[in-house]
Amino acid sequence: MRVVFIGPPGAGKGTQCERLVAYLNIPHLSTGDMLRQGREENNPLALLADQYMSSGQLVPDPIVLQLVGERLERPEYAEGVLFDGFPRTVRQAETLDRTLAERNTPLEVALELQVDDDEISRRLSARGRDDDRAEVIARRLRGYWNQTRPLLDYYRNRGILERVDGAGTPEQVFARIQTAVNKRRNRQPGPSGPPGP
C-alpha cells in the first residue's frame, strides 16, 4: 500500500507513522528524518537544506525531489511506502504522482491529520527539537497553511483524501487512522489477496 500522511508540524505524524508502518508492514519515508540524517552524514544537499529547516521554511522542491527520488530507487520501497511530511507542495505531489504512475503503483490514500494551532504549540514547545522555538514554529505553521494545505484539495479531487481528527491520546488517534486506512484497503484489495488485519 502507498500512503501519504499530511498534517501541520507537530500534529503527530511521526508518532502515528511508527504505529502505522508496523500495522501495514510497509517502510516509512519521512523527509524531515531523511534531511536530518543527511545533515549528520554531511550530505551536501542536506547541508544546503539545513538553513531552511532551522528557520522554519520549506526546503526548495528541487532539493527534496532529488533526495526522495534517490531514496525511492531502493528496492525496499517497491511494495509499499508510508510518506511522512512529503509531499508538502503541489509540485512535489505532481512529481510523486508521475513517478508512481510510471511504475503503475499509484497512491491509495492521503491521510490528513487535523490538529488545531494551540495544541500544536503545546506539543512542540514540550518536545524541544532545535526547530521547536516559538518564532520557528510560527513560520512552519504559516508554511503549512500557505504551501501544503492546497494539497488537500489536490487529493480530494483525486478521491483519495481521508481526514482524521488528531486530538486525544495517540491510541485514540491511531484507532481513527486504522478505520480510515481500512476503508481504503477494503475498497482496493491488492493482487496478493484480501486485506489483512
Ligand code: AP5
Ligand atoms: P518534519 O520533520 O516533517 O517536521 P514537521 O512537519 O514540522 O513535523 P514534526 O516532525 O515536528 O511533527 P509530527 O507531525 O511528526 O509530530 P510528532 O509525532 O513528532 O520537517 C522539518 C523541516 O524539514 C520542515 O520545516 C522543512 O524545513 C523540512 N522539510 C521536511 N520535509 C519537507 C518537504 N517535503 N518539503 C520541503 N521541506 C521539507 O509529534 C510532535 C510532538 O507531539 C512529540 O513530542 C510527540 O510526542 C507529541 N505528540 C504526538 N501525538 C500526540 C498526542 N496525540 N497527544 C499529545 N502529544 C502528542
Ligand code: MG
Ligand atoms: Mg515528524
